[in-house]
Amino acid sequence: MEKASVFKTNRSQAIRLPKSVALPESVTRVDVVVLGRSRLIAPEGESWDSWFSGESATEDFMSTRDQPADQERREL
Numbered sequence: 001m002e003k004a005s006v007f008k009t010n011r012s013q014a015i016r017l018p019k020s021v022a023l024p025e026s027v028t029r030v031d032v033v034v035l036g037r038s039r040l041i042a043p044e045g046e047s048w049d050s051w052f053s054g055e056s057a058t059e060d061f062m063s064t065r066d067q068p069a070d071q072e073r074r075e076l
Contacts, residue, residue: 029043
């Protein structure tokens, strides 16, 4: 995980991103989604595009997940 610094300029906050996680030069505006105390920053208009168009989970995702045995329940 990369870390960035937050600073104030006039009355606004700004974030200085490290080169390894910098946005492409073509990005001049971003959307900011508030998730509790977290902030998700994405190029304007693309906040969820990559989430829905990206790869889905692989077939073996959580195949070794520890689960309790099925419960035996009486019919209602």
